[in-house]
Amino acid sequence: MRRSVHTPAPDVASLRARLDRARGAAAKADTDALLIAPGSDLRYLIGQAGGSFERLTTLVVPAGDGTPALVLPKLEAPGYADVPTDELGVELVTWVDGDDPYRVVADRLGGPGRVAVSDTMVALHVLALRDVLGAAEQTLAGPILRELRMRKDAAEIAALRKAARAIDRVHARVGEWLRPGRTEAEVGADITAAIEAEGHTHADFVIVGSGPNGASPHHDVSDRVIERGDVVVVDIGGPIPEGYNSDCTRTYAVGAPRDADVAETYAVLERAQRAAVAAVGPGVRAAEVDAAARDAIAGAGFGEYFIHRTGHGIGLDVHEEPYIMGGNDLRLEPGMAFSVEPGIYQPGRWGARIEDIVVVTEDGVESLNTRPHGLVVLDA
Incomplete structure (x- = not known):
């Protein structure tokens, strides 16, 4: 069984501010949502990097005022136990083997015109999301998030x-x-x-x-x-x-x-x-x-x-x-x-x-x- 490494995270106020800025940056870039895979971008936004496996884990960050959601396999949820999802206003959405996690993401997004995926999201997930999102344009989230991450607090x-x-x-x-x-x-x-x-x-x-x-x-x-x-x-x-x-x-x-x-x-x-x-x-x-x-x-x-x-x-x-x-x-x-x-x-x-x-x-x-x-x- 693979487990996430628990390490110190920024305070909740800092993480909330980052999520707010990410939503605003997505809106400014005419992007309906960010889909953030495990890795440094995820750690920047919620304080936990997680791990990228064959089962989909992604943070769905709608532009503007929408509620972010952390979509992940139920078996991986314990690895995110330290993430203060309630305080951050992030909904935890779990799925089990046999469910279609890509459809879960698509249903949350409705009919987006443009979504930005993490630069490091594996092709397995990128292509599966493309299939369920239909005509939605896929772009990279890196150009949006780097404007936030470049300026260290x-x-x-x-x-x-x-x-x-x-x-x-x-x-x-x-x-x-x-x-x-x-x-x-x-x-x-x-x-x-x-x-x-x-x-x-x-x-x-x-x-x-x-x-x-x-x-x-x-x-x-x-x-x-x-x-x-x-x-x-x-x-x-x-x-x-x-x-x-x-x-x-x-x-x-x-x-x-x-x-x-x-x-x-x-x-x-x-x-x-x-x-x-x-x-x-x-x-x-x-x-x-x-x-x-x-x-x-x-x-x-x-x-x-x-x-x-x-x-x-x-x-x-x-x-x-x-x-x-x-x-x-x-x-x-x-x-x-x-x-x-x-x-x-x-x-x-x-x-x-x-x-x-x-x-x-x-x-x-x-x-x-x-x-x-x-x-x-x-x-x-």
């Missing part, structure tokens, strides 16, 4: 700050494990244990990219044995019990770097990351932050080695809006939280990345990660 920022401090404590200990003769996987296992010990529910990702593996931004870990002189990219993070995520990268050297160009190249990366953070502020376009980092790296002759966007939003998901990249003219607003993580990756040689989570404030920016940015040269 004080409690969300506090949770992100807590997560950042926890992952900073792990980075402060990396020197205990990163040594010549150990494999990336061995180091990664120690880091994973520390992430959990420092207050995360689990490690969502642990990248230990040593030597040439550091030139692959999403390397993960391998059986490569770490050597004296290696430059090593360590990118780690995960959720704390409140559901909000950490994500922080620092670059280490196991003893003196073997390549003569490391110090000079890394100095370019430091300048780029510093310039990008300094560019953050209310009213600044996301693309301008990306350009601040990219121009510094390209100006030093390393433009071809910076192969990804400068940052991504973070919250209940590790990657969410806003995305800090070229072509994104979104103007930043207070409460938006995202990574600033330029990198320089030289295939076959080594790579480096510096990543902090930052939050836009009323008059500038707050960096949530506070570990030093310089290349950390470990005794070896």
Whole structure:
């Protein structure tokens, strides 16, 4: 039997306000209802993420003044026992095997002209809902909900700050494990244990990219044995019990770097990351932050080695809006939280990345990660 994980939820007033804003946003988008599958959107709205299985669970959020309903299998209802449905004004609608849950949803909606489904709703449910909703247009709920989720409130920022401090404590200990003769996987296992010990529910990702593996931004870990002189990219993070995520990268050297160009190249990366953070502020376009980092790296002759966007939003998901990249003219607003993580990756040689989570404030920016940015040269 699969069970939901019970974790702290926002207060009822905050959840009610989110549901109200979601109804209003749906109406503004000329959408009759939102159909929210288990996942981060559901957790944002009712404080419980649940799980997506072959049996349909969905939160039906009518636009305007309609009553939301949580439609779910009766056998899954105990997993939502902590959801304050009465206080939230959410009706609990259960079904049992043999019922048609898609028809249950359709009957509640009447004859909608347009419904928006969660971006991550599985095709099994999307297509079945399409069959019962007839001529209703299906769109994605993401563009509607991201306008709400991008702007973090004080409690969300506090949770992100807590997560950042926890992952900073792990980075402060990396020197205990990163040594010549150990494999990336061995180091990664120690880091994973520390992430959990420092207050995360689990490690969502642990990248230990040593030597040439550091030139692959999403390397993960391998059986490569770490050597004296290696430059090593360590990118780690995960959720704390409140559901909000950490994500922080620092670059280490196991003893003196073997390549003569490391110090000079890394100095370019430091300048780029510093310039990008300094560019953050209310009213600044996301693309301008990306350009601040990219121009510094390209100006030093390393433009071809910076192969990804400068940052991504973070919250209940590790990657969410806003995305800090070229072509994104979104103007930043207070409460938006995202990574600033330029990198320089030289295939076959080594790579480096510096990543902090930052939050836009009323008059500038707050960096949530506070570990030093310089290349950390470990005794070896």
